[in-house]
Amino acid sequence: MSSSETFQISLEAAEVYESRFVPGIFAEWAPLVIEAAKIRRGDAVLDVACGTGIVARIAAEQVGSDGVVVGTHVNESMLAVARRVRPDLEWHRGDVADLPFPSEAFDAVLCQMSLMFFPDRLRALAEMARVTTTDGTVAAVVPAGIGDQPAYGLLVDVVTNEAGPEAASLMEAYWSCGDLDELSGWFTAAGLRVVSRRTHLGTARFGSVEELVATEVEGAPLIDRIDDETYRRIRESARTALRPFVGAGGAVAAPLRGHILVAKPI
Ligand SMILES: C[S@@+](CC[C@H](N)C(=O)[O-])C[C@H]1O[C@@H](n2cnc3c(N)ncnc32)[C@H](O)[C@@H]1O
Numbered sequence: 255m256s257s258s259e260t261f262q263i264s265l266e267a268a269e270v271y272e273s274r275f276v277p278g279i280f281a282e283w284a285p286l287v288i289e290a291a292k293i294r295r296g297d298a299v300l301d302v303a304c305g306t307g308i309v310a311r312i313a314a315e316q317v318g319s320d321g322v323v324v325g326t327h328v329n330e331s332m333l334a335v336a337r338r339v340r341p342d343l344e345w346h347r348g349d350v351a352d353l354p355f356p357s358e359a360f361d362a363v364l365c366q367m368s369l370m371f372f373p374d375r376l377r378a379l380a381e382m383a384r385v386t387t388t389d390g391t392v393a394a395v396v397p398a399g400i401g402d403q404p405a406y407g408l409l410v411d412v413v414t415n416e417a418g419p420e421a422a423s424l425m426e427a428y429w430s431c432g433d434l435d436e437l438s439g440w441f442t443a444a445g446l447r448v449v450s451r452r453t454h455l456g457t458a459r460f461g462s463v464e465e466l467v468a469t470e471v472e473g474a475p476l477i478d479r480i481d482d483e484t485y486r487r488i489r490e491s492a493r494t495a496l497r498p499f500v501g502a503g504g505a506v507a508a509p510l511r512g513h514i515l516v517a518k519p520i
Pocket residue numbers: 257258261276280302303304305306307308309327328329332348349350351365366367368371372373
């Protein structure tokens with residue numbers, strides 16, 4: 255199955271992504287990546303794997319009416335939501351392995367919380383470098399490694415205990431770009447010189463532990479490999495393990511560390 259097919263989701267799932275996951279997790283990171291990339295008025299900006307377009311929307315405020323903002327994604331449902339929310343911006347279907355844009359078309363190319371899902375990260379970064387002007391900027395955000403994620407680390411422990419290490423490994427994709435040196439090495443190999451890198455401590459917010467568990471388990475191939483009883487035990491153990499992160503009314507505030515890298519074409 256190609257990466258484009260793997261990531262096709264329904265319009266309903268894309269609306270859930272926009273209403274729940276964007277405010278709960280991703281909205282916090284968008285201004286940080288835009289600030290790191292030093293986007294100016296009039297810039298042409300590409301948001302790669304834009305999802306429902308949170309980064310593109312905030313970049314649009316920054317570039318103003320003289321600038322151009324384009325979002326690209328493999329999934330039509332995500333793009334349909336992006337178009338509904340901001341019909342005035344440009345949205346294109348496209349796989350990051352073969353971006354549908356000419357070389358040196360953008361002053362800034364941004365990629366938020368997606369690189370870890372790309373089957374060929376080097377090719378993706380090389381494509382981002384290709385579409386960036388020679389003095390332009392590529393900026394990416396990825397989650398740090400699981401060892402630096404206190405709440406998510408506990409959830410992985412729960413899954414390991416209840417479903418075994420092989421099942422827990424199915425949740426690995428999210429944390430797979432966590433090694434900052436390895437990540438910087440991929441940028442270099444793709445023809446990009448890293449000019450800044452930092453780690454930010456953010457917060458993922460969910461209405462309940464159940465909601466957090468559902469996001470991580472049902473959003474990963476894990477859900478197809480466990481039976482109902484195992485999933486029930488995971489939810490029960492997670493309620494206990496994640497109690498330190500639960501506040502008033504059962505809402506969860508889970509620390510989420512991410513790396514922000516800024517690079518220039520070599
Ligand atoms: C966690 S979402 C982040 C989306 C968006 N950047 C945001 O901040 O809301 C990761 C996205 O990467 C996308 N993705 C995975 N493989 C891809 C590929 N080969 N090309 C483009 N997008 C891909 C998935 O569809 C998914 O929506």
